[in-house]
């Protein structure tokens with residue numbers, strides 16, 4: 001797999017490789033941000049190990065990590081949309097989805113600081129659409145009208161930002177393993193999160209990323225993320241070596 005990775009990373013996306021630096025002001029500061037040489041997105045179920053992988057790569061000076069903005073989903077002027085959607089999905093799932101898609105579109109549009117070559121992004125607007133939105137609708141939590149409107153928001157937001165990736169890393173994980181990890185992590189909003197939800201979200205990931213039910217947004221590698229941490233750290237090191245080589249490309 002690593003030979004495949006070095007091959008696909010040899011030709012970063014045209015925009016990044018030929019970009020005349022498009023400095024963009026970071027919203028929160030006056031820092032000038034630039035188009036990254038490589039954009040890598042990490043996909044995987046809840047508890048599959050995305051954050052752990054991102055924390056590992058945050059040590060790399062030329063990698064900039066862009067996290068899902070879960071904190072903002074949990075505090076929109078005091079409203080915890082994530083908790084509301086878990087507690088009353090039929091009432092609040094659509095509201096959460098519209099806000100999740102908005103924050104992810106911002107992440108796609110975000111440049112990287114001077115010196116960063118690789119933008120390592122947690123999930124994407126595409127998994128919000130093809131995994132979570134799809135699952136909410138299939139679970140009966142969204143009306144057909146809500147589903148259609150959210151899909152239209154996705155199409156528009158995905159089309160006005162560069163939401164493609166040079167590489168998608170799918171952390172394929174057994175749902176039971178995810179459930180054990182989510183219980184162990186103890187995120188308040190996820191208290192009582194049922195195994196069935198993780199099994200359903202796993203199926204949405206597999207249908208999208210492996211069975212081609214919905215479009216891909218970049219070349220993909222699959223890591224068996226059910227493995228223990230030492231085994232995953234070995235995988236991360238191999239991935240880092242390939243990204244490092246490609247980033248210098």
Ligand SMILES: Nc1ncnc2c1ncn2[C@@H]1O[C@H](COP(=O)(O)OP(=O)(O)O)[C@@H](O)[C@H]1O
Nearest residue numbers: 046047048049050051052181185227228229232
């Ligand atoms: N390979 C692994 N083996 C055992 N525990 C793990 C592994 N990867 C992550 N964890 C733990 O599982 C929990 C969820 O991991 P996290 O990285 O937060 O997942 P995600 O960001 O995909 O939801 C955390 O408590 C983390 O320490």
Ligand SMILES: Nc1nc2c(ncn2[C@H]2C[C@H](O)[C@@H](COP(=O)(O)O)O2)c(=O)[nH]1
Nearest residue numbers: 045046047070096097100127128132190
């Ligand atoms: N309804 C949605 N929930 C989402 C979406 N993306 C993430 N999430 C939830 C799942 C977790 O409870 C939490 C953070 O996810 P991690 O996998 O990082 O633990 O947010 C979404 O698009 N819609």
